[in-house]
Amino acid sequence: MPDLYHxxxxxxxxxxxxxxPLEIIHRLNRDQVRIHDLDEPLVQTALExxxxxxxRVYCAIMRTVVQNAMQMDLDAIFVDVGPGxxxxxxxxxxxxxxxxxxxxxxxxxxxxxxxxxxxxxSGLPLLEKLQRITAxxxxxxxxxxxxxxxxxxxxxxGVPPRDFSILHLFPDTTHVYGWTRCMExxxxxxxxxxxxxxxxxxxxxxxxxxxxxxxxxxxxxxRHPHALYLDGDVAASSSTKAKIQAFLELSGVAL
Amino acid sequence: MMLADFGTSYSKFLDLGSPGATPFxxxxxxxxxxxxxxxxxxxxxxxxxEHFVNELTALGRGGAAVIEEEHFVLLxxxxxxxxxIEFRNNRLEDMGWNAECGASMxxxxxxxxxxxxxxxxxxxxxxxxxxxxxxxxxMSHIFDAVVAGVPVAEAVAMFVKGIAINAYRFAKSPxxxxxxxxxxxxxxxxxxxxxxxxxxxxxxxxxxxKVAMNDxxxxxx
Numbered sequence: 120m121p122d123l124y125h126x127x128x129x130x131x132x133x134x135x136x137x138x139x140p141l142e143i144i145h146r147l148n149r150d151q152v153r154i155h156d157l158d159e160p161l162v163q164t165a166l167e168x169x170x171x172x173x174x175r176v177y178c179a180i181m182r183t184v185v186q187n188a189m190q191m192d193l194d195a196i197f198v199d200v201g202p203g204x205x206x207x208x209x210x211x212x213x214x215x216x217x218x219x220x221x222x223x224x225x226x227x228x229x230x231x232x233x234x235x236x237x238x239x240x241s242g243l244p245l246l247e248k249l250q251r252i253t254a255x256x257x258x259x260x261x262x263x264x265x266x267x268x269x270x271x272x273x274x275x276x277g278v279p280p281r282d283f284s285i286l287h288l289f290p291d292t293t294h295v296y297g298w299t300r301c302m303e304x305x306x307x308x309x310x311x312x313x314x315x316x317x318x319x320x321x322x323x324x325x326x327x328x329x330x331x332x333x334x335x336x337x338x339x340x341x342r343h344p345h346a347l348y349l350d351g352d353v354a355a356s357s358s359t360k361a362k363i364q365a366f367l368e369l370s371g372v373a374l
Numbered sequence: 375m376m377l378a379d380f381g382t383s384y385s386k387f388l389d390l391g392s393p394g395a396t397p398f399x400x401x402x403x404x405x406x407x408x409x410x411x412x413x414x415x416x417x418x419x420x421x422x423x424e425h426f427v428n429e430l431t432a433l434g435r436g437g438a439a440v441i442e443e444e445h446f447v448l449l450x451x452x453x454x455x456x457x458x459i460e461f462r463n464n465r466l467e468d469m470g471w472n473a474e475c476g477a478s479m480x481x482x483x484x485x486x487x488x489x490x491x492x493x494x495x496x497x498x499x500x501x502x503x504x505x506x507x508x509x510x511x512x513m514s515h516i517f518d519a520v521v522a523g524v525p526v527a528e529a530v531a532m533f534v535k536g537i538a539i540n541a542y543r544f545a546k547s548p549x550x551x552x553x554x555x556x557x558x559x560x561x562x563x564x565x566x567x568x569x570x571x572x573x574x575x576x577x578x579x580x581x582x583x584k585v586a587m588n589d590x591x592x593x594x595x
Protein backbone atom coordinates (compact mmCIF):
# COMPACT_ATOMS: atom_id res chain seq x y z
CA MET A 120 0.00 0.00 0.00
CA PRO A 121 1.45 3.44 -0.84
CA ASP A 122 2.12 5.62 2.16
CA LEU A 123 -0.89 7.92 2.28
CA TYR A 124 0.16 9.59 5.50
CA HIS A 125 2.06 12.70 4.34
CA UNK A 126 1.49 16.10 5.88
CA UNK A 127 3.63 19.24 5.53
CA UNK A 128 2.50 20.28 8.98
CA UNK A 129 1.05 17.84 11.51
CA UNK A 130 -2.75 17.84 11.30
CA UNK A 131 -4.85 18.54 14.41
CA UNK A 132 -8.34 17.68 13.21
CA UNK A 133 -8.99 14.98 10.67
CA UNK A 134 -12.25 13.62 9.31
CA UNK A 135 -12.79 10.01 8.35
CA UNK A 136 -15.43 8.47 6.08
CA UNK A 137 -16.10 4.79 6.53
CA UNK A 138 -13.40 2.79 8.27
CA UNK A 139 -9.90 3.69 7.01
CA PRO A 140 -7.16 1.05 7.43
CA LEU A 141 -5.99 0.41 10.97
CA GLU A 142 -2.50 1.64 10.06
CA ILE A 143 -3.91 5.11 9.30
CA ILE A 144 -5.88 5.21 12.56
CA HIS A 145 -2.81 3.99 14.44
CA ARG A 146 -0.67 6.83 13.07
CA LEU A 147 -3.35 9.41 13.75
CA ASN A 148 -3.63 8.13 17.32
CA ARG A 149 0.16 8.19 17.66
CA ASP A 150 0.30 11.81 16.53
CA GLN A 151 -2.62 12.67 18.85
CA VAL A 152 -4.73 13.89 15.98
CA ARG A 153 -8.38 14.38 16.80
CA ILE A 154 -10.48 12.12 14.56
CA HIS A 155 -14.03 13.03 13.57
CA ASP A 156 -16.30 10.33 12.14
CA LEU A 157 -18.01 12.23 9.36
CA ASP A 158 -20.57 9.45 8.82
CA GLU A 159 -22.34 10.69 11.95
CA PRO A 160 -24.39 13.90 12.33
CA LEU A 161 -21.89 16.33 13.89
CA VAL A 162 -23.16 19.79 12.90
CA GLN A 163 -26.47 21.58 13.32
CA THR A 164 -27.00 23.01 9.82
CA ALA A 165 -29.78 21.73 7.59
CA LEU A 166 -28.96 18.70 5.48
CA GLU A 167 -30.49 20.59 2.54
CA UNK A 168 -27.38 22.79 2.39
CA UNK A 169 -25.69 19.89 0.58
CA UNK A 170 -28.12 19.81 -2.36
CA UNK A 171 -25.96 22.00 -4.63
CA UNK A 172 -23.34 19.25 -4.44
CA UNK A 173 -25.22 15.98 -3.77
CA UNK A 174 -28.70 15.03 -5.02
CA ARG A 175 -31.45 15.22 -2.43
CA VAL A 176 -32.37 11.61 -3.21
CA TYR A 177 -29.11 10.04 -2.08
CA CYS A 178 -27.78 8.06 0.85
CA ALA A 179 -28.35 10.16 4.00
CA ILE A 180 -24.99 9.04 5.42
CA MET A 181 -23.15 10.39 2.38
CA ARG A 182 -25.14 13.62 2.47
CA THR A 183 -24.17 13.90 6.14
CA VAL A 184 -20.50 13.44 5.24
CA VAL A 185 -20.67 16.40 2.86
CA GLN A 186 -22.62 18.47 5.41
CA ASN A 187 -20.00 17.82 8.10
CA ALA A 188 -17.06 18.37 5.76
CA MET A 189 -18.43 21.72 4.61
CA GLN A 190 -19.05 23.04 8.10
CA MET A 191 -16.12 21.71 10.13
CA ASP A 192 -12.61 23.09 10.37
CA LEU A 193 -10.63 20.04 9.29
CA ASP A 194 -7.03 19.64 8.15
CA ALA A 195 -7.65 16.56 6.00
CA ILE A 196 -10.23 13.85 5.32
CA PHE A 197 -9.52 10.14 4.86
CA VAL A 198 -12.25 8.58 2.74
CA ASP A 199 -12.29 4.82 2.56
CA VAL A 200 -13.34 3.92 -0.98
CA GLY A 201 -12.40 0.25 -0.77
CA PRO A 202 -14.64 -2.83 -0.64
CA GLY A 203 -15.45 -2.07 2.98
CA UNK A 204 -17.38 1.07 2.12
CA UNK A 205 -19.32 1.77 -1.06
CA UNK A 206 -19.12 3.29 -4.54
CA UNK A 207 -20.82 6.39 -3.22
CA UNK A 208 -17.82 7.15 -1.01
CA UNK A 209 -15.60 7.38 -4.11
CA UNK A 210 -17.98 9.86 -5.71
CA UNK A 211 -18.22 11.86 -2.49
CA UNK A 212 -14.40 11.96 -2.31
CA UNK A 213 -14.37 13.45 -5.81
CA UNK A 214 -16.92 16.09 -4.79
CA UNK A 215 -15.12 16.97 -1.54
CA UNK A 216 -11.82 17.34 -3.40
CA UNK A 217 -13.52 19.84 -5.68
CA UNK A 218 -15.28 21.98 -3.08
CA UNK A 219 -12.69 21.91 -0.26
CA UNK A 220 -9.06 23.03 -0.18
CA UNK A 221 -7.83 20.41 2.30
CA UNK A 222 -6.31 17.05 1.29
CA UNK A 223 -8.92 14.39 0.53
CA UNK A 224 -7.08 11.10 0.91
CA UNK A 225 -8.58 7.94 -0.54
CA UNK A 226 -7.90 4.69 1.27
CA UNK A 227 -8.86 1.08 0.64
CA UNK A 228 -9.26 -0.89 3.82
CA UNK A 229 -8.74 -4.62 3.31
CA UNK A 230 -7.69 -5.36 6.90
CA UNK A 231 -8.27 -8.99 7.82
CA UNK A 232 -7.10 -9.06 11.43
CA UNK A 233 -10.09 -9.76 13.62
CA UNK A 234 -10.58 -7.59 16.71
CA UNK A 235 -13.54 -9.65 17.92
CA UNK A 236 -17.15 -8.58 18.41
CA UNK A 237 -17.85 -8.59 22.15
CA UNK A 238 -20.04 -5.47 22.02
CA UNK A 239 -22.28 -6.97 19.34
CA UNK A 240 -23.00 -9.98 21.55
CA SER A 241 -23.31 -8.07 24.82
CA GLY A 242 -26.36 -7.24 26.91
CA LEU A 243 -25.79 -3.49 26.75
CA PRO A 244 -28.67 -1.37 25.46
CA LEU A 245 -28.59 -1.45 21.67
CA LEU A 246 -28.06 2.30 21.49
CA GLU A 247 -24.99 2.04 23.72
CA LYS A 248 -23.66 -0.90 21.72
CA LEU A 249 -23.75 1.11 18.51
CA GLN A 250 -22.42 4.26 20.16
CA ARG A 251 -19.43 2.32 21.47
CA ILE A 252 -18.86 0.55 18.16
CA THR A 253 -18.96 3.74 16.11
CA ALA A 254 -16.78 5.54 18.64
CA UNK A 255 -14.29 2.68 18.33
CA UNK A 256 -13.59 3.58 14.72
CA UNK A 257 -11.26 6.37 15.91
CA UNK A 258 -9.09 4.01 17.99
CA UNK A 259 -6.49 1.49 16.85
CA UNK A 260 -6.35 -0.51 20.05
CA UNK A 261 -8.81 -2.95 21.53
CA UNK A 262 -10.91 -1.51 24.34
CA UNK A 263 -10.43 -3.23 27.67
CA UNK A 264 -13.16 -4.57 29.96
CA UNK A 265 -15.42 -6.20 27.43
CA UNK A 266 -19.03 -6.41 28.62
CA UNK A 267 -20.28 -9.97 29.21
CA UNK A 268 -22.21 -11.69 26.42
CA UNK A 269 -25.95 -12.25 26.68
CA UNK A 270 -28.35 -14.79 25.25
CA UNK A 271 -30.08 -13.05 22.32
CA UNK A 272 -33.84 -12.64 21.94
CA UNK A 273 -33.63 -10.43 18.84
CA UNK A 274 -31.08 -9.11 16.37
CA UNK A 275 -30.29 -5.97 14.44
CA UNK A 276 -28.52 -6.43 11.11
CA GLY A 277 -27.12 -3.54 9.14
CA VAL A 278 -25.15 -0.33 9.13
CA PRO A 279 -25.33 2.16 11.99
CA PRO A 280 -28.49 4.07 11.05
CA ARG A 281 -28.46 7.81 10.34
CA ASP A 282 -31.16 8.12 13.02
CA PHE A 283 -30.14 6.28 16.19
CA SER A 284 -33.60 6.81 17.75
CA ILE A 285 -34.82 3.51 16.30
CA LEU A 286 -32.32 1.69 18.52
CA HIS A 287 -34.35 2.55 21.63
CA LEU A 288 -37.09 0.21 20.40
CA PHE A 289 -35.03 -2.96 20.77
CA PRO A 290 -34.46 -4.95 23.96
CA ASP A 291 -30.98 -5.04 25.52
CA THR A 292 -30.77 -8.68 24.48
CA THR A 293 -30.46 -7.66 20.82
CA HIS A 294 -27.33 -8.93 19.10
CA VAL A 295 -25.76 -6.93 16.28
CA TYR A 296 -24.88 -8.23 12.81
CA GLY A 297 -24.04 -6.89 9.38
CA TRP A 298 -21.60 -4.11 8.61
CA THR A 299 -21.83 -2.79 12.16
CA ARG A 300 -20.36 -6.11 13.31
CA CYS A 301 -17.62 -5.71 10.71
CA MET A 302 -16.93 -2.25 12.14
CA GLU A 303 -16.36 -3.60 15.62
CA UNK A 304 -14.21 -6.38 14.20
CA UNK A 305 -12.14 -3.79 12.27
CA UNK A 306 -12.68 -5.76 9.06
CA UNK A 307 -15.17 -3.64 7.10
CA UNK A 308 -14.54 -5.53 3.85
CA UNK A 309 -15.31 -8.96 5.34
CA UNK A 310 -18.32 -9.90 3.22
CA UNK A 311 -18.72 -13.29 4.88
CA UNK A 312 -18.97 -11.70 8.30
CA UNK A 313 -21.36 -9.07 6.99
CA UNK A 314 -23.68 -11.71 5.57
CA UNK A 315 -23.87 -13.67 8.81
CA UNK A 316 -27.08 -13.73 10.84
CA UNK A 317 -28.77 -15.76 13.56
CA UNK A 318 -31.80 -17.63 12.20
CA UNK A 319 -32.96 -18.48 15.72
CA UNK A 320 -34.05 -14.98 16.70
CA UNK A 321 -36.33 -12.40 15.05
CA UNK A 322 -34.11 -10.02 13.13
CA UNK A 323 -34.54 -6.54 11.69
CA UNK A 324 -32.48 -6.16 8.52
CA UNK A 325 -31.81 -2.46 8.15
CA UNK A 326 -30.17 -0.41 5.41
CA UNK A 327 -30.10 3.27 4.59
CA UNK A 328 -32.46 4.20 1.79
CA UNK A 329 -30.67 4.61 -1.57
CA UNK A 330 -27.72 2.52 -0.32
CA UNK A 331 -26.52 -0.50 -2.29
CA UNK A 332 -26.78 -2.53 0.91
CA UNK A 333 -30.59 -2.42 0.66
CA UNK A 334 -30.31 -5.30 -1.82
CA UNK A 335 -28.22 -7.40 0.58
CA UNK A 336 -30.53 -6.54 3.49
CA UNK A 337 -33.62 -7.61 1.60
CA UNK A 338 -31.91 -10.72 0.23
CA UNK A 339 -30.88 -11.88 3.69
CA UNK A 340 -34.26 -10.97 5.16
CA UNK A 341 -35.90 -13.22 2.57
CA ARG A 342 -33.62 -16.08 3.60
CA HIS A 343 -34.09 -15.55 7.32
CA PRO A 344 -37.05 -17.47 8.78
CA HIS A 345 -38.28 -14.57 10.88
CA ALA A 346 -37.21 -11.19 9.60
CA LEU A 347 -38.29 -7.64 8.90
CA TYR A 348 -36.58 -5.77 6.08
CA LEU A 349 -36.47 -2.05 6.68
CA ASP A 350 -34.88 0.94 5.04
CA GLY A 351 -34.70 4.43 6.46
CA ASP A 352 -33.62 7.79 5.11
CA VAL A 353 -32.66 10.82 7.19
CA ALA A 354 -35.00 10.52 10.17
CA ALA A 355 -37.06 7.49 11.12
CA SER A 356 -40.77 8.11 10.48
CA SER A 357 -43.44 7.09 12.96
CA SER A 358 -44.47 4.27 10.62
CA THR A 359 -40.87 2.98 10.52
CA LYS A 360 -40.74 2.92 14.31
CA ALA A 361 -44.18 1.32 14.50
CA LYS A 362 -43.03 -1.43 12.14
CA ILE A 363 -40.09 -2.28 14.40
CA GLN A 364 -42.26 -2.18 17.52
CA ALA A 365 -45.00 -4.31 15.98
CA PHE A 366 -42.51 -6.79 14.52
CA LEU A 367 -40.85 -7.36 17.87
CA GLU A 368 -44.10 -7.45 19.85
CA LEU A 369 -45.95 -9.73 17.44
CA SER A 370 -42.88 -11.98 17.27
CA GLY A 371 -43.14 -12.52 21.01
CA VAL A 372 -39.94 -10.67 21.91
CA ALA A 373 -40.04 -9.48 25.52
CA LEU A 374 -39.59 -5.71 25.54
CA MET B 375 -62.49 2.04 31.07
CA MET B 376 -62.55 3.62 27.62
CA LEU B 377 -60.59 2.30 24.64
CA ALA B 378 -60.25 4.27 21.45
CA ASP B 379 -58.79 4.11 17.97
CA PHE B 380 -58.03 7.72 17.06
CA GLY B 381 -57.91 7.74 13.27
CA THR B 382 -57.18 10.72 11.06
CA SER B 383 -60.82 11.32 10.07
CA TYR B 384 -62.79 9.13 12.48
CA SER B 385 -62.24 7.97 16.05
CA LYS B 386 -63.74 4.73 17.29
CA PHE B 387 -64.57 4.16 20.97
CA LEU B 388 -65.40 1.17 23.14
CA ASP B 389 -66.45 1.56 26.77
CA LEU B 390 -65.39 -1.57 28.64
CA GLY B 391 -67.08 -0.18 31.74
CA SER B 392 -70.49 -0.73 30.18
CA PRO B 393 -71.09 -4.46 29.69
CA GLY B 394 -72.57 -5.20 26.28
CA ALA B 395 -71.82 -1.74 24.96
CA THR B 396 -71.09 -1.56 21.25
CA PRO B 397 -68.33 0.56 19.67
CA PHE B 398 -69.25 3.99 18.38
CA UNK B 399 -67.71 6.50 15.99
CA UNK B 400 -66.95 10.21 16.40
CA UNK B 401 -65.43 12.47 13.75
CA UNK B 402 -61.90 13.21 14.91
CA UNK B 403 -62.27 16.91 14.13
CA UNK B 404 -65.07 17.05 16.74
CA UNK B 405 -62.87 15.80 19.59
CA UNK B 406 -61.99 18.23 22.35
CA UNK B 407 -58.29 18.66 23.13
CA UNK B 408 -59.03 17.65 26.72
CA UNK B 409 -60.33 14.22 25.63
CA UNK B 410 -58.61 11.35 27.49
CA UNK B 411 -59.03 7.58 27.31
CA UNK B 412 -57.22 4.82 29.17
CA UNK B 413 -55.92 2.85 26.17
CA UNK B 414 -55.49 4.25 22.69
CA UNK B 415 -54.25 3.40 19.23
CA UNK B 416 -54.29 5.26 15.91
CA UNK B 417 -52.54 8.32 14.49
CA UNK B 418 -53.72 10.58 17.26
CA UNK B 419 -53.57 7.95 19.99
CA UNK B 420 -50.54 9.34 21.78
CA UNK B 421 -52.33 12.68 22.23
CA UNK B 422 -55.40 11.25 23.87
CA UNK B 423 -54.40 7.99 25.55
CA GLU B 424 -52.81 7.23 28.92
CA HIS B 425 -51.44 4.05 27.32
CA PHE B 426 -50.64 3.73 23.63
CA VAL B 427 -50.44 0.70 21.34
CA ASN B 428 -49.27 1.36 17.79
CA GLU B 429 -51.64 0.64 14.92
CA LEU B 430 -49.68 -2.22 13.37
CA THR B 431 -49.54 -4.05 16.69
CA ALA B 432 -53.26 -3.47 17.20
CA LEU B 433 -53.97 -4.68 13.67
CA GLY B 434 -51.91 -7.83 14.17
CA ARG B 435 -53.44 -8.57 17.56
CA GLY B 436 -56.94 -7.93 16.24
CA GLY B 437 -56.42 -10.10 13.18
CA ALA B 438 -54.96 -12.97 15.18
CA ALA B 439 -57.89 -12.79 17.61
CA VAL B 440 -60.68 -12.63 15.03
CA ILE B 441 -59.44 -14.65 12.04
CA GLU B 442 -59.56 -18.39 12.55
CA GLU B 443 -56.91 -19.33 10.00
CA GLU B 444 -53.24 -20.16 10.41
CA HIS B 445 -52.35 -18.18 7.32
CA PHE B 446 -53.96 -14.91 6.38
CA VAL B 447 -53.34 -11.50 4.91
CA LEU B 448 -55.11 -8.60 6.56
CA LEU B 449 -55.21 -5.15 4.96
CA UNK B 450 -56.32 -2.04 6.81
CA UNK B 451 -57.32 0.89 4.63
CA UNK B 452 -57.59 4.04 6.64
CA UNK B 453 -58.22 7.63 5.79
CA UNK B 454 -54.57 8.51 5.58
CA UNK B 455 -52.62 5.31 4.96
CA UNK B 456 -52.73 1.59 4.27
CA UNK B 457 -51.11 -1.18 6.25
CA UNK B 458 -51.08 -4.94 6.07
CA ILE B 459 -50.14 -7.89 8.22
CA GLU B 460 -49.44 -11.41 6.99
CA PHE B 461 -49.51 -14.40 9.32
CA ARG B 462 -48.25 -17.83 8.36
CA ASN B 463 -48.59 -20.83 10.66
CA ASN B 464 -49.99 -18.51 13.32
CA ARG B 465 -46.79 -16.48 13.21
CA LEU B 466 -46.02 -13.03 11.87
CA GLU B 467 -44.63 -13.41 8.36
CA ASP B 468 -44.62 -9.92 6.89
CA MET B 469 -46.03 -6.46 7.35
CA GLY B 470 -46.10 -3.08 5.70
CA TRP B 471 -47.21 0.43 6.42
CA ASN B 472 -47.50 2.82 3.55
CA ALA B 473 -48.00 6.35 4.77
CA GLU B 474 -46.39 8.07 1.82
CA CYS B 475 -47.26 6.42 -1.49
CA GLY B 476 -50.61 5.30 -0.07
CA ALA B 477 -51.25 8.75 1.28
CA SER B 478 -54.76 10.00 1.84
CA MET B 479 -56.51 7.34 -0.23
CA UNK B 480 -59.47 6.88 2.10
CA UNK B 481 -59.69 10.59 2.75
CA UNK B 482 -59.72 11.36 -0.97
CA UNK B 483 -62.41 8.77 -1.70
CA UNK B 484 -64.70 10.36 0.88
CA UNK B 485 -63.83 13.86 -0.31
CA UNK B 486 -64.83 12.99 -3.89
CA UNK B 487 -68.09 11.40 -2.74
CA UNK B 488 -69.10 14.57 -0.96
CA UNK B 489 -67.84 16.98 -3.61
CA UNK B 490 -69.57 15.28 -6.52
CA UNK B 491 -72.62 14.13 -4.50
CA UNK B 492 -72.02 10.47 -5.38
CA UNK B 493 -73.36 7.31 -3.75
CA UNK B 494 -70.76 4.53 -3.83
CA UNK B 495 -73.43 1.89 -3.22
CA UNK B 496 -74.86 2.60 -6.65
CA UNK B 497 -71.67 2.80 -8.72
CA UNK B 498 -70.64 -0.19 -10.82
CA UNK B 499 -67.06 -1.42 -10.86
CA UNK B 500 -65.59 -0.08 -14.12
CA UNK B 501 -63.76 -2.28 -16.59
CA UNK B 502 -60.77 0.04 -16.72
CA UNK B 503 -58.83 1.87 -14.07
CA UNK B 504 -56.34 4.64 -13.47
CA UNK B 505 -52.86 3.87 -12.25
CA UNK B 506 -53.11 5.38 -8.79
CA UNK B 507 -50.44 5.27 -6.09
CA UNK B 508 -51.47 8.31 -4.10
CA UNK B 509 -54.88 9.78 -3.36
CA UNK B 510 -53.83 13.37 -3.90
CA UNK B 511 -51.86 12.83 -7.11
CA UNK B 512 -54.51 10.41 -8.38
CA MET B 513 -57.16 13.10 -8.45
CA SER B 514 -55.54 14.70 -11.49
CA HIS B 515 -56.50 11.55 -13.45
CA ILE B 516 -60.14 12.24 -12.65
CA PHE B 517 -59.98 15.81 -13.82
CA ASP B 518 -58.17 14.80 -17.02
CA ALA B 519 -60.78 12.09 -17.72
CA VAL B 520 -63.68 14.48 -17.15
CA VAL B 521 -62.10 17.00 -19.52
CA ALA B 522 -61.84 14.16 -22.05
CA GLY B 523 -65.59 13.52 -21.77
CA VAL B 524 -65.75 10.66 -19.26
CA PRO B 525 -68.78 11.05 -16.93
CA VAL B 526 -67.77 12.16 -13.43
CA ALA B 527 -69.21 9.07 -11.70
CA GLU B 528 -67.33 6.76 -14.05
CA ALA B 529 -64.09 8.68 -13.64
CA VAL B 530 -64.35 8.54 -9.85
CA ALA B 531 -65.13 4.81 -10.02
CA MET B 532 -61.99 4.27 -12.12
CA PHE B 533 -60.05 6.19 -9.48
CA VAL B 534 -61.48 4.08 -6.64
CA LYS B 535 -60.68 0.88 -8.53
CA GLY B 536 -57.13 2.13 -9.07
CA ILE B 537 -56.76 2.73 -5.36
CA ALA B 538 -58.13 -0.72 -4.58
CA ILE B 539 -55.68 -2.41 -6.95
CA ASN B 540 -52.77 -0.42 -5.55
CA ALA B 541 -53.73 -1.45 -2.02
CA TYR B 542 -54.12 -5.08 -3.14
CA ARG B 543 -50.62 -5.09 -4.67
CA PHE B 544 -49.23 -3.46 -1.54
CA ALA B 545 -50.58 -6.45 0.40
CA LYS B 546 -48.62 -8.71 -1.99
CA SER B 547 -51.60 -9.73 -4.16
CA PRO B 548 -53.13 -12.53 -2.03
CA UNK B 549 -55.90 -14.79 -3.31
CA UNK B 550 -57.90 -14.08 -0.17
CA UNK B 551 -57.80 -10.79 1.65
CA UNK B 552 -59.21 -9.82 5.02
CA UNK B 553 -60.07 -6.14 5.00
CA UNK B 554 -60.50 -3.74 7.89
CA UNK B 555 -61.14 -0.02 8.15
CA UNK B 556 -63.82 2.38 7.01
CA UNK B 557 -63.55 1.32 3.36
CA UNK B 558 -65.17 -2.01 4.32
CA UNK B 559 -68.42 -0.04 4.06
CA UNK B 560 -67.67 1.10 0.51
CA UNK B 561 -68.98 -1.61 -1.86
CA UNK B 562 -67.32 -0.05 -4.90
CA UNK B 563 -63.93 -0.30 -3.22
CA UNK B 564 -64.53 -3.81 -1.85
CA UNK B 565 -65.74 -5.15 -5.20
CA UNK B 566 -62.84 -3.49 -7.01
CA UNK B 567 -60.33 -5.67 -5.15
CA UNK B 568 -59.38 -8.48 -7.58
CA UNK B 569 -59.53 -11.32 -5.05
CA UNK B 570 -61.79 -12.90 -2.44
CA UNK B 571 -62.45 -10.23 0.19
CA UNK B 572 -63.62 -10.78 3.77
CA UNK B 573 -64.58 -7.40 5.27
CA UNK B 574 -64.04 -7.23 9.03
CA UNK B 575 -65.36 -3.73 9.60
CA UNK B 576 -63.88 -0.61 11.10
CA UNK B 577 -63.56 -1.73 14.73
CA UNK B 578 -60.85 -4.38 14.33
CA UNK B 579 -58.13 -2.15 15.78
CA UNK B 580 -60.25 -1.72 18.91
CA UNK B 581 -60.38 -5.51 19.21
CA UNK B 582 -56.59 -5.66 18.81
CA UNK B 583 -56.16 -2.86 21.33
CA LYS B 584 -58.20 -4.84 23.83
CA VAL B 585 -56.03 -7.92 23.30
CA ALA B 586 -52.82 -5.89 23.62
CA MET B 587 -54.12 -4.21 26.77
CA ASN B 588 -55.01 -7.54 28.37
CA ASP B 589 -51.61 -8.94 27.41
CA UNK B 590 -49.70 -6.01 28.90
CA UNK B 591 -51.78 -6.01 32.07
CA UNK B 592 -51.20 -9.75 32.49
CA UNK B 593 -47.43 -9.34 32.05
CA UNK B 594 -47.26 -6.45 34.50
CA UNK B 595 -49.04 -8.63 37.05
